[in-house]
Amino acid sequence: xxxxxxxxxxAVENLRKSRYRVGVFGFGHVGLTIGVGWGLAGAKVIxxxxxxxxxxxxxxxxxxxxxxxxxxxxxxxxxTRGLLEVTDDYSYGARETDIKIIxxxxxxxxxxxxxxxxxxxxxxxxxxSLIKGDVVIIETSIPPGTTRNVVRPILEEKSGLKADEDFxxxxxxxxxxxxxxxxxxxxxxxxxxxxxxxxxxxxxAKLYSAVVKTGVIKMSSTVAAETEKLFEGVYRDVNIALANxxxxxxxxxxVAYDEVRAAANSQPFSHLxxxxxxxxxxxxxxxxxxxxxxxxxxxxxxxxxxxxxxxNEKATELFIEKIVKAVHFLNIDPSKCRxxxxxxxxxxxxxxxxxxxxxxxxxxxxxxxxxxxVCDPLVEKVEGKDIEILRDWRKAAQGADAIVIASDHKEFxxxxxxEASSLAGRETAILDGKNVISNLNGKPRYRVLYVGVGRPxxxxxxxxxxxxxxx
Amino acid sequence: xxxxxxxxxxAVENLRKSRYRVGVFGFGHVGLTIGVGWGLAGAKVIxxxxxxxxxxxxxxxxxxxxxxxxxxxxxxxxxTRGLLEVTDDYSYGARETDIKIIxxxxxxxxxxxxxxxxxxxxxxxxxxSLIKGDVVIIETSIPPGTTRNVVRPILEEKSGLKADEDFxxxxxxxxxxxxxxxxxxxxxxxxxxxxxxxxxxxxxAKLYSAVVKTGVIKMSSTVAAETEKLFEGVYRDVNIALANxxxxxxxxxxVAYDEVRAAANSQPFSHLxxxxxxxxxxxxxxxxxxxxxxxxxxxxxxxxxxxxxxxNEKATELFIEKIVKAVHFLNIDPSKCRxxxxxxxxxxxxxxxxxxxxxxxxxxxxxxxxxxxVCDPLVEKVEGKDIEILRDWRKAAQGADAIVIASDHKEFxxxxxxEASSLAGRETAILDGKNVISNLNGKPRYRVLYVGVGRPxxxxxxxxxxxxxxx
Numbered sequence: 001x002x003x004x005x006x007x008x009x010x011a012v013e014n015l016r017k018s019r020y021r022v023g024v025f026g027f028g029h030v031g032l033t034i035g036v037g038w039g040l041a042g043a044k045v046i047x048x049x050x051x052x053x054x055x056x057x058x059x060x061x062x063x064x065x066x067x068x069x070x071x072x073x074x075x076x077x078x079x080t081r082g083l084l085e086v087t088d089d090y091s092y093g094a095r096e097t098d099i100k101i102i103x104x105x106x107x108x109x110x111x112x113x114x115x116x117x118x119x120x121x122x123x124x125x126x127x128x129s130l131i132k133g134d135v136v137i138i139e140t141s142i143p144p145g146t147t148r149n150v151v152r153p154i155l156e157e158k159s160g161l162k163a164d165e166d167f168x169x170x171x172x173x174x175x176x177x178x179x180x181x182x183x184x185x186x187x188x189x190x191x192x193x194x195x196x197x198x199x200x201x202x203x204x205a206k207l208y209s210a211v212v213k214t215g216v217i218k219m220s221s222t223v224a225a226e227t228e229k230l231f232e233g234v235y236r237d238v239n240i241a242l243a244n245x246x247x248x249x250x251x252x253x254x255v256a257y258d259e260v261r262a263a264a265n266s267q268p269f270s271h272l273x274x275x276x277x278x279x280x281x282x283x284x285x286x287x288x289x290x291x292x293x294x295x296x297x298x299x300x301x302x303x304x305x306x307x308x309x310x311x312n313e314k315a316t317e318l319f320i321e322k323i324v325k326a327v328h329f330l331n332i333d334p335s336k337c338r339x340x341x342x343x344x345x346x347x348x349x350x351x352x353x354x355x356x357x358x359x360x361x362x363x364x365x366x367x368x369x370x371x372x373x374v375c376d377p378l379v380e381k382v383e384g385k386d387i388e389i390l391r392d393w394r395k396a397a398q399g400a401d402a403i404v405i406a407s408d409h410k411e412f413x414x415x416x417x418x419e420a421s422s423l424a425g426r427e428t429a430i431l432d433g434k435n436v437i438s439n440l441n442g443k444p445r446y447r448v449l450y451v452g453v454g455r456p457x458x459x460x461x462x463x464x465x466x467x468x469x470x471x
Numbered sequence: 472x473x474x475x476x477x478x479x480x481x482a483v484e485n486l487r488k489s490r491y492r493v494g495v496f497g498f499g500h501v502g503l504t505i506g507v508g509w510g511l512a513g514a515k516v517i518x519x520x521x522x523x524x525x526x527x528x529x530x531x532x533x534x535x536x537x538x539x540x541x542x543x544x545x546x547x548x549x550x551t552r553g554l555l556e557v558t559d560d561y562s563y564g565a566r567e568t569d570i571k572i573i574x575x576x577x578x579x580x581x582x583x584x585x586x587x588x589x590x591x592x593x594x595x596x597x598x599x600s601l602i603k604g605d606v607v608i609i610e611t612s613i614p615p616g617t618t619r620n621v622v623r624p625i626l627e628e629k630s631g632l633k634a635d636e637d638f639x640x641x642x643x644x645x646x647x648x649x650x651x652x653x654x655x656x657x658x659x660x661x662x663x664x665x666x667x668x669x670x671x672x673x674x675x676a677k678l679y680s681a682v683v684k685t686g687v688i689k690m691s692s693t694v695a696a697e698t699e700k701l702f703e704g705v706y707r708d709v710n711i712a713l714a715n716x717x718x719x720x721x722x723x724x725x726v727a728y729d730e731v732r733a734a735a736n737s738q739p740f741s742h743l744x745x746x747x748x749x750x751x752x753x754x755x756x757x758x759x760x761x762x763x764x765x766x767x768x769x770x771x772x773x774x775x776x777x778x779x780x781x782x783n784e785k786a787t788e789l790f791i792e793k794i795v796k797a798v799h800f801l802n803i804d805p806s807k808c809r810x811x812x813x814x815x816x817x818x819x820x821x822x823x824x825x826x827x828x829x830x831x832x833x834x835x836x837x838x839x840x841x842x843x844x845v846c847d848p849l850v851e852k853v854e855g856k857d858i859e860i861l862r863d864w865r866k867a868a869q870g871a872d873a874i875v876i877a878s879d880h881k882e883f884x885x886x887x888x889x890e891a892s893s894l895a896g897r898e899t900a901i902l903d904g905k906n907v908i909s910n911l912n913g914k915p916r917y918r919v920l921y922v923g924v925g926r927p928x929x930x931x932x933x934x935x936x937x938x939x940x941x942x
Contacts, residue, residue, distance in 0.1 A: 144724060175738055189738045217734050224726050228734040231717060232741045235710075242709050242775050246702060249762070252769040253615060255695050263688050263699040267646055267660045270703045271742045291720070298723040303778055304713050311774065 002098055002133020004168045004199075008206035015099075015210055016042040018083065023097030024048065025090060025122045026104035026140075027058075029065060029352070030174045033181040034101055034139060036071060039078040040186075041211040047086045048093040058086045066378050067179045067350050074182070090122065094129040099207070102126075102138045102151075103174070105282055112289050114143050116150060123151045127158025135168040137204060141229050141283065143290040147171045147222040148196060164197035170204040171195075171222040173229035178281075178350035191216045194225025233287035234305050239273040240284070241308035244315050247275035247454025254468055257454030258435060275454045277406065277433040278316035278357035280346025285312070285355050316357040319433055319453070320364050323404060325471035326429040326451050332401050339365050339372040340400040342393050342415075343407025343434070344379040351378040357433075358406035365404075373400070377411050397423040408434035417460060421445045440466065473569055473604020475639045475670075479677035486570075486681055487513040489554065494568030495519065496561060496593045497575035497611075498529075500536060500823070501645045504652040505572055505610060507542060510549040511657075512682040518557045519564040529557045537849050538650045538821050545653070561593065565600040570678070573597075573609045573622075574645070576753055583760050585614050587621060594622045598629025606639040608675060612700050612754065614761040618642045618693035619667060635668035641675040642666070642693040644700035649752075649821035662687045665696025704758035705776050710744040711755070712779035715786050718746035718925025725939055728925030729906060746925045748877065748904040749787035749828035751817025756783070756826050787828040790904055790924070791835050794875060796942035797900040797922050803872050810836050810843040811871035813864050813886075814878025814905070815850040822849040828904075829877035836875075844871070848882050868894040879905035888931060892916045911937060 003011035003020060014020050020043055024035045027049035035045045049055060054064040061076035063069055078084035087093060094100065104118040119140060126136060136155060138147055152163045163169040171194045176184040191208045193216050195201035205216045219225040243257070250257035257275060264270045279285050288302075288309045295302045327334050346356035353359060359382065365372045375396035376389050390396050393412060397403050397420055405412055413436045421428060421444035429449040430437070440450060440458055448460040449469070456468040474482035474491060485491050491514055495506045498520035506516045520526060525535040532547035534540055549555035558564060565571065575589040590613060597607060607626060609618055623634045634640040642665045647655040662679045664687050666672035676687045690696040714728070721728035728746060735741045750756050759773075759780045766773045798808050817827035824830060830853065836843045846867035847860050861867050864883060868874050868891055876883055884907050892899060892915030900920040901908070911921060911929055919931040920940070927939040 144726070192734050192737070217737055219734060220730060221726070223724065224730055225734070227721070227724070227726055228731045231731055231743060232735045232738060234717070235713070235735065235741050235743050238709070238713050238775070239706075242706070245773055245775050246705070249766050249769065249771050249773065250698070252771055253694065253698070253765070255615070255692070255698055259691060260695055260699045260702055263663050263690060263696070264703045264706070266663070266688055267703060270706050272702060272706050294724070295720050298720065300720050300723055302716050302720065303782065304709070304716050304775065307774055307778055 002131065003135050003207070004203060005133035008203045011203060012206050012210045015207060018042050018044050020044065020099055021046060021097040022099045022101060023093040025093065025100065025102045025126070026118075027054065027086065028103070028105065029068070029178055029181060030105070030139060030176060031103035032063070032065075032068070032071065033176055033185045034103055034174065035084065036074045036078065036182060037185050037211050038101075039083045040074065043083065043099070045078070045084050046093045046097055047084065048088065048090050049086070050088050052088065055086050055088060058084075065178070065351065066380070068181055071182060090125050091129070094125045098133070099135040099137070100126050102136070102140055104140060106140055106142055107282070108286055108289055113293055114290050116142070116146065119146065119151065120154065123154040124158055127155040130155060130159035130161055130167055132161060132166045135170070135204065135207070137170045137172055139172055139174045141173055141233070141287055141290070142226055143294050144223045144226040144230070145294070147226060164195070164200050168200040168203050169195065169222075170200055171225045172204065172208065173225060175229070175232070178352050185212065187213050190214050192219060192225050192228055193217065194219035194222040196222050230287045230291045233284050234291055236273070237279060237284050237288050237312060238304055238308040239271070240276060240279055241311040243273040243275040243454075244311055246272070250454050251456060254456045256456070274435075276315060277319040277453065278360070279312045280354065280356040281352060282354045285309075316360050319357070319431070320361060322451055322471065323361070323364075323402065323431050326431055326449055327402055329449055329469070329471055330401070330427055330429055335369040337368070337370045337401045338399055339370055340393075340396040340403045341365065341372055341374045342396060342403065342405045342412055343409055344374065344376040344382060344389065345407045345409070348408035348410060348412070348434075349378075351380065353379055353382060356407075361404060361406055376407065377409050394423055399426070400424045400428060401426065402429040402431065404431045404433065405436055406433050408436055412436045416442070417444050417448055417450065418442045421448050473602065474606050474678070475674060476604035479674045482674060483677050483681045486678060489513050489515050491515065491570055492517060492568040493570045493572060494564040496564065496571065496573045496597070497589075498525065498557060499574070499576065500539070500649060500652060501576070501610060501647060502574035503534070503536075503539075503542065504647055504656045505574055505645065506555065507545045507549065507653060508656050508682050509572075510554045511545065514554065514570070516549070516555050517564045517568055518555065519559065519561045520557065521559050523559065526557045526559060529555075536649070536822060537851070539652055542653060561596050562600070565596045569604070570606040570608070571597050573607070573611055575611060577611055577613055578753070579757055579760055584764055585761050587613070587617065590617065590622065591625065594625040595629055598626040601626060601630035601632055601638055603632060603637045606641070606675065606678070608641045608643055610643055610645045612644055612704070612758055612761070613697055614765050615694045615697040615701070616765070618697060635666070635671050639671040639674050640666065640693075641671055642696045643675065643679065644696060646700070646703070649823050656683065658684050661685050663690060663696050663699055664688065665690035665693040667693050701758045701762045704755050705762055707744070708750060708755050708759050708783060709775055709779040710742070711747060711750055712782040714744040714746040714925075715782055717743070721925045722927060725927045727927070745906075747786060748790035748924065749831070750783045751825065751827040752823060753825045756780075787831050790828070790902070791832060793922055793942065794832070794835075794873065794902050797902055797920055798873055800920055800940070800942055801872070801898055801900055806840040808839070808841045808872045809870055810841055811864075811867040811874045812836065812843055812845045813867060813874065813876045813883055814880055815845065815847040815853060815860065816878045816880070819879035819881060819883070819905075820849075822851065824850055824853060827878075832875060832877055847878065848880050865894055869896070871895045871899060872897065873900040873902065875902045875904065876907055877904050879907055883907045887913070888915050888919055888921065889913045892919050
C-alpha cells in the first residue's frame with residue numbers, strides 16, 4: 001500500500017524491503033546524492049535527468065562527477081541489486097513511483113529574480129500522475145512560500161487530490177557541498193523537514209529517519225523550512241562580504257587579515273570568514289536574491305543582505321583591477337602578457353564552474369587579447385569555450401608573466417614562490433586570489449611581485465629580500 | 472632586576488616569587504580581573520581607580536561587582552598575602568611598579584569618535600616614572616595604531632627612554648565578559664599578544680604564559696593585535712544586525728526566527744545570532760566606530776560595518792514603536808499606562824547599564840508621563856536617576872498594563888504568561904524584548920497581547936485560544 005495510506009512505521013518497513021519506488025526529479029549533484037541515499041536505505045530509485053552523458057556513465061555504474069568519484073561503488077552496488085534506474089523520461093518516473101523527490105535547481109532570471117520554471121514543470125508532471133497515498137518532497141532551495149503557494153496548488157489542480165489529506169507534501173532542503181555530498185546528506189547534519197500538517201510531517205520524518213543517520217529536525221511549516229535553508233546561505237554571503245571589507249582595510253593598513261582572523265577566531269564567539277575574489281556556485285550567490293525578493297513582497301528591505309551581495313559581486317572586479325595594476329607595475333603591455341590562470345571552478349575540490357569568478361577573470365584576459373594557459377585539476381570543459389585545460393599547474397606557469405590563482409584546489413597549496421619563479425623563467429606577478437601560498441620567504445630565481453587577498457603586496461627579490469609595495 | 476633587563480625565564484621566576492610589582496591602571500571590571508589574575512601568579516599588584524566605594528569594598532576583601540561576587544575569595548586571599556593594594560593615587564602606582572598594565576576604558580566622543588584622553592593621561596603618568604627595564608602593557612580596546620602612534624611617543628618623550636630597547640611595550644587585549652571575567656581571562660581563550668620587537672614579544676609572552684592557563688598567541692605587531700580585538704566586536708555587531716534584519720522579515724512572514732535560526736545552526740557553517748532591541752555595553756556598540764574611524768583615515772569605507780551599526784542603533788526605536796503599538800492595540804491611553812520594566816542592564820547576568828537599551832526605554836516611558844515600576848536583580852542604581860529598583864519581577868508586574876522585558880537575566884526566564892497575567896490582574900501587553908518566554912500556550916487569567924522579537928505577535932485568551940495579530 002502507498003506510504004500515506006499506512007502507518008508511518010509500516011511505510012518505513014516497506015521502504016526498507018524495497019516495496020516503494022522513489023522518483024528523483026533532477027539527477028545532478030543533489031539528485032544523485034538523494035538517489036544513492038534512498039537506495040542505500042532500500043528504496044527502488046528512478047533518477048531522472050536530461051543529461052545523456054550522465055545517464056550513460058550512471059548506467060555503466062560510474063559517478064558523472066570527478067569530485068564525487070567515490071559514489072561509483074554505491075552506484076554499481078545499487079544497480080547490481082536492481083535499486084537504481086536512470087532515465088530521461090520524467091513522465092515515466094512520475095507514473096512509476098510512490099515517493100517523488102524534487103531536486104531540479106532553481107536559478108535566477110536575468111533580472112535576478114528566482115525563475116521557478118523548472119519546479120513548476122516538474123510539479124505539473126508529478127501532478128498528472130499523482131495517486132492517493134503518494135508522497136511529494138521538495139529538496140531544492142526555493143523562495144519561502146513556494147511549496148505552499150506554487151507547488152501545492154499545481155499538484156492539487158493536476159491530480160484532483162488534496163495535499164495533506166490524499167497525499168503527503170513536505171519541504172526538506174538538501175544541505176550538501178560538492179566533494180562530500182553523500183556524507184553531508186547521510187551523516188553530517190540533521191535533516192530539516194517542514195510540512196503544513198502533522199500527518200505529512202510524521203510520515204516524512206519517519207521516512208527520512210530511515211534514510212539519514214543524523215536524525216531529523218521537524219519544523220512547524222514548509223515556509224519555516226524553506227526560510228532556514230536560505231538563511232544559511234545569507235549568513236555565509238554576509239560574512240564573506242564582511243571579510244572582503246575587513247580584508248581590504250587590512251591591505252591598506254599593511255596588516256595580514258589571515259593573521260588577525262586566526263587570532264580573533266581563537267575565541268568561540270567569533271567566526272570571521274575568509275575573504276575572496278567573489279562568491280561562485282549555484283547556492284550562495286543565488287539564495288540571497290530569493291530572500292530579498294520575498295522580503296520586498298512583504299515590504300521589508302534587507303539592507304545588509306543586499307549590500308553584502310553587491311560587495312561580493314564587486315569583489316571579482318576588484319581582483320581584476322589588481323591584476324591590471326600588477327601587470328602595469330611590472331611594466332608589461334597587458335595585451336602581450338602571458339597569463340597562467342590556475343583554477344576554473346568556483347572553489348577547490350569541485351568541477352562546478354557555475355557563476356565561478358574564474359570564468360569572469362578568463363573573459364577579462366581574453367578581452368585584452370593576451371595569451372592565457374589554463375589549468376584546473378577537476379574541470380573538464382567550459383561551456384561554450386574551446387580551450388585546453390591543463391591538469392598540472394606547472395605546465396601553465398611555464399613562461400608566464402602573470403600567474404593568477406582563482407580556485408583553492410588542494411594541488412595549488414603546493415605552489416612555492418621559488419618553483420613558480422623558475423618555471424616562469426622571468427620576472428613574474430603572482431596574483432593569489434585564494435591565499436594558497438603561505439611562505440613568502442625564500443629566494444626566487446627572478447623578481448616576483450606577490451599579490452594576495454587581505455595581505456600587503458610584496459616585491460620578492462632573488463637575494464631573498466622582501467618589501468611591501470603599494471600597487 | 473627589572474624584567475626587561477633579565478632573561479624572560481628569570482623575569483617569570485621573579486614574578487612568581489613576588490619580586491615584581493604590577494600596576495593596573497584602571498580597576499573596573501577589566502582591571503580587577505587583570506589584578507586578580509596577575510596576583511594569583513605571584514605578582515604584587517597595585518590597582519588604581521578613582522572609585523572610592525570600589526576601593527572601600529576591595530580593602531574589605533569584597534568584589535565591587537555583584538555578578539563577580541566569586542572574586543571576593545581571591546581578593547581576600549591576595550590581600551591576606553600582601554599581594555593586592557588598591558589606591559586612587561595613579562602617580563604612586565606608576566612610581567612603585569615594574570610592570571604597568573593599562574586598563575582604563577576608551578569611550579566615544581559625542582561625535583562618535585574614539586576619545587583617547589584616558590589612555591593619554593595614563594601614558595603620561597606612566598611615562599613620568601618609567602625606568603629602564605620596565606614593562607608597559609595595554610589591555611584596553613583601542614583603535615589600531617594607538618600603541619605605536621599615541622602611547623609609545625608619550626612614554627618615550629616623558630621618560631627619555633626608547634620603547635623596545637629600554638622598556639618593553641606590548642598590546643594584549645582583554646577578552647572578558649561580565650559574569651565570568653576571571654575564567655575568561657585565565658582559562659577560556661588564548662591570550663593575544665602583539666609587540667613591535669621580538670625582545671618585547673618574547674618577554675611579555677613568557678610573562679603572560681605564567682599568568683594564564685590557555686597559552687598565548689604571538690602577533691606580528693601591536694597593530695595586528697589591536698585590530699583583532701576590534702574585529703571580534705565587528706563580527707558580533709554585524710551578525711546581530713543581520714539577525715535583526717532577518718527577524719523583522721520573519722515577523723512579517725509569520726515565521727518564528729528562533730525556530731529558523733536553530734535549524735540553520737544545526738549545520739556547523741551557520742552561526743546566525745539572536746536578534747535584539749539594540750546592542751548595549753561598553754564594547755560592541757563602541758568598537759565598530761574605532762575601526763570605522765581607522766578605515767576612514769585610510770580612505771576605506773566599511774559599508775557593512777557602518778550599516779550594521781545604524782541598524783542596531785535603530786533597533787531600540789523599533790522596539791519602542793512596538794510598545795506604543797501594543798498599548799494602542801489594547802486601547803490604553805499611553806500617559807495612563809502602568810508599565811513594568813524588567814531589566815536595566817545591557818544584558819542578563821551583569822549590573823552594567825552602559826549604553827543599555829533599557830535606559831532608553833525607561834526614558835521613553837518617563838517622557839510619556841506614565842507610571843513605571845522597574846526591576847533588575849543586579850543593577851543597584853542608575854546614574855542620575857532617583858528610582859527604586861525592585862529585585863523581584865513579580866512586584867513590578869503587579870497591576871501592570873504593559874510588562875516590558877529588556878534584559879535577559881536568568882530570573883526572567885522563569886516568567887510564565889499565566890502568572891504574569893494573574894499578577895497584572897487585568898488585560899496586559901507583554902513586550903518580550905529578549906524572547907525569554909518560550910511557552911505561549913496556557914490559559915491566562917485575562918487577555919494577554921504577547922509581542923516578542925522575530926516572532927509573530929499573539930493575542931492569548933483566557934480560554935486558551937491563541938491568534939496571530941498584526942500590530
